[in-house]
Amino acid sequence: MVVKTRYTQLAGKGVKAARAHLRYLQRDGVTKDGLAGELYDRGGDQADGRGFMDRADKDPRQFRLIVSAEDGDKYEDLKPLTRRFMEQMETDLGTRLDWVAVDHFNTGHPHTHIVIRGVDEKGKDLTIARDYISEGMRDRLEALVTLDLGPRSEREIDIARRQEVDQARLTSHDRHLLRKMSLDRHIVTDVPDPKERALQVGRLAKLQEFGLAEDLGGGRWRLAENFDATLKDLGERGDIIKSMHRELALKGMARAAEDGVVHRAGVALPEAGSLFGRVVKRGLLDGDSDRHFLMLDGIDGRIHWIDIGYAERTRPLADDALVRVDFRQAEIRSADHTIVEVAAANGGWYDVAAHLNYDQSATGEFAETHMRRLEAIKRATRQVERSDQGAFRIAETFLDQALAYEKKRLQQAPTDIVPLSPIPLSRLPTYPGATWLDRELVDPSVPVVTVGFGREFSDALRQRQIWLLQEELAFEIDGQFRTGVNMLRTLEVRGLDAASDRLEKESGLTYRPAKYGDRIEGQLRQSVHLPSGRYAMVEQGKEFTLVPWRPVLENHIGKLVSGLYREEGINWSIGRGRGMGIQ
Template identity: 50%
Template sequence: MSHDDDFKPKPGRIRARGAKRGRKFLHRVLAASNLARGGASGTRKPGFTGKRTGRGAGTGRVLASRDRHAALRQRRVMVKSRIVKLAGKGKGRAGGMAGGRARGMESARAHLRYIQRDGVTHDGERGELYGANEDRADGKAFLERSQGDRHQFRFIVSAEDGAQYEDLKPLTRRLMARMEEDLATRLDWVAVDHHNTGHPHTHILLRGRDDKGRDLIIARDYMTTGMRARAAGIVSLDFGPRSDREIESRLRAEMEQERLTSIDRRLARDRDENGLVTATGRDAFRQSLRMGRLKKLERLGLAEEIRPGRWRLEEGLEDTLRRMGGRGDIIRTMQREMREKNIARSPADYVVLDPGDPTVKPVIGRVVARGLSDELKDRHYLIVDGIDGRSHYIDIGKGEATEPMPDGSIVRVTPKNPEPRKADRTVAEIAAANSGRYSIDLHLRHDPRATEDYAETHVRRLEAIRRAIGGVAREPNGAWIVEPDHLDRAVDYERQRARTAPVIVEKLSHLSLDRLVDADGATWLDRELVSGNPQTIRDSGFGREVREAQARRRQWLIAEGLAREGEERSASADQRSRRDLSNDERAEREQGAGENRTIYRTDMLARLRRRELARVAGQLSDELGLAYAETRKGDPVEGTLRRSVELASGRYALVEKSREFTLVPWRPVLDRHIGRHVSGVMRGETVSWTIGRQRGMGIS
């Protein structure tokens, strides 16, 4: 061993002659470390995504990297997750923070009410909240504990074998207990089980705080794969792993489905650089699956056999199949709702309205049903049986964006047009003339007829755009810096708003069609009958019912002395005479050229409206112990806004003074001001409002 003593170390400066070789070795170490973590072999640092930040990151990665064969054997569970912001980021004015927190908590209350709605249990009863230790949890107490939370987690857990559970509560509690172990903290949560769909599922609300009172941050890996793997493991323990027969049966069922399937995903992954795929599989069963699915895709026009055994898949195959699957779900939803209301319609007359299509026209019809297309994101749909003879499925966006509409009510649904408003064009015009700046003073100088209050509405519009998408900035002196592409930014802002509420739903009548025939008021049928530009009503479906109701309403109006039958005349003579009519006389329009005419009194709508108001006012006078004061054009309106009153003639606001009350046309903006003092002036069929006793918001 004496030769070991011959070793003589030669120390030198760090990164001296061997610096280059040392760097290469360091790169190899980093590359090996990267590969060990499942990353790329290069040493370049990937961009930050945040998906591994938070509790459960390591567990989520381990669960996601399980052996594929083991995952195939596991029972399938779907988990949808969403993080909902409840409070602001802590910046800006206190009023803005408080307002954001109030809106967040109101959204949480609305979601809690929704998941506890009627008809979700086995027996069609109201859903009941439960927690980790109680079968009946207090939702109000949960919301009180959530006051001050920055965010809230919402989950939907649906096991493929959920129908085999007599009670989903034990499954949910075991899942949440495993989550507590994975996240290393106690969790504060409540849940509701729903059995009103084909797959029983559970809604879980989780507070965004850990057991130390700090913000609870859950890693994205855990929310996307970890929770699902934990739930699937629990269900697999309860019912055992899936057998070969179960797996093969599910895969065979996928061959003929008109939606994206696991076979499609495998085919898409196996495409070569030329976009071609083969029908061969690793065994006879897999090969038959691929060939059967390719034949189905060929019938759908999504695949083409180039030569025996070689197929070309259409570009965008996966997106197309997703859309087809979504449409299939919509049609089944429509069929179910129409069947429950005993309404018979041909599937050929089912229409899915696309609000983003500029050629789509407004839809007028009867509300058949309202429901949720996405329970987690609170997106609602409306099914409207239209006067065009077709039934329409309409995405109306967030539930809070559209007021409740009773089934059977008559509505007009108009897609929003993301165009700049007049205020945006005015701001752009003033800014272009003033070196890209806008202010109230510049506005008044540009348009001497404008008032300061009118210019202030433009400032509020700029502030809304600034908060939503930016592109405008406010200087300390109150002036605004407006970019040359301001109109494009206004369009982007309107598109962003349209994602929340893509359509405008206007309630034409809260009464159903059969109740409008003999209603003592100015109804939607009456307005259509005397309209100078009547809607096209098709003689099929709901359109036929409307035509029949109009005929019966005409007879009722004649009996009431509000209309009379005229003589038969030709269409050409009718057109010539209408050109000579005054505005008032045009109200006496005819129904059907070449037939017996029905002539309506010029003041028919006003008479019907006054009759109904007098009748309802008498009932309210007895109820309130106050006298009724009729309001005419030009009269002032002042008092406390008590509530709204639904009449056949429309919705009215009840404004109360010390000894009397009045009824005036309602405006949607008044919803936020019930109980407050209001004042205004009656202008025809509307009121120019001022909210509050002091100088406040004007509503024209």
């Protein structure tokens, strides 16, 4: 019996994450028939998830349970068991609970996710004793299952334990080895019971195949360091491969999930450069966090599963969109070396005055950026000391502290995802505007293979060449394809004209093309995603214009903006006046 329990705080962005968690639990492919999961509660089989979260909007926390009965596959329907389990919890805790649940059949073990509001029936904070979480819930579940199915026979227990011997995950055998191994990680197979000894030796032999144990002879074995963590990783990889199988099957994609590549945050793969490909799926990494994963049909012919960090750090991505994924690296910044240099010349302390005294060409604003970085490192690592006067003591280990800070940030946002096209590859060969295919024809940058999505990409490039020749935007010399001099610019203008026609109908405004040298002023209406890139729609009076988007515009939709349109970009001012530009 397994009952995993955790709680999450709902303060700040916690409610938003909790809503996303509930949506994740209802995702497609989790029922026996591969359909979306359905929430239920004490009163019915179709619970109102939005209403549940509205009631929980001011709650301090939320409890999340994953309940997996060892013989859960013997239940035709898990809902009655879940309701009786929750009734027992209410009796034990002495309060009525507000909860919703969803059953999942997408792994080898049917299980139920239960979400409980963090308040009791009187609206007071719900508290659950530690021992009840660690043992009480499991005991209650086991009693209910035993009542339903009877006690497990010795034969059933033996079969389950034999099956665990060969599993590439952390098993009950491994937990027993963890408890029994010596400080130097040695194990002696001296179990009196021949059957138990055979299971133990069998598991150790399997661990040796995994490179996690060594046979020293005479019944003595040595386990690898952190072998349990490695087994957990193997188990997680196995679950990921299974989820990849399911998603590929749902989409009818002929790809080998076993050859897929798993990219975990902060774990750099030797061959991992930038990845190009098609979005198969984006979703929550698990039910307990707001971390997301991206499943990518790579141009290298392989499927990639990528931990892309917290949802708020990455823009939404539609299935079949084309993207480039860059993997970030944790590195010490030049500012950190500057801080060390300034502190070395100032008795080990850093502040703005010390910086300006050390480098008289520096400005106070520049030095303040270093102070803000020190404050951020102090909050994250709790290892940087600040005096009452505001100066920071810079220890000899400061660069290590700065690197630890960068590694922590890397866990939050381990990738940069660059959109290449919001529309599918199949529509690009005849798209009237500029596309990723055109940029590759002008300046090839993507190594491709002739299998999987790589083959589809190569076919699309050939189809695009034919279309460009027909449109007289490219030509052939001695059988060699050549692009026209102004091909990309011509296509970009065509794409903007086509998009503007649609936007004119939607907005009732008139499109005014922008040219270099124009001052762009007005209300930032929206961002527009085209295969040629992302654009800002700026409204002024009864007209609008489209200009290339810049990251500074994020979070400013609806505000007044102004800037001079130059070939290298626009130095935007946000607000009513023509005040200070924001790069």
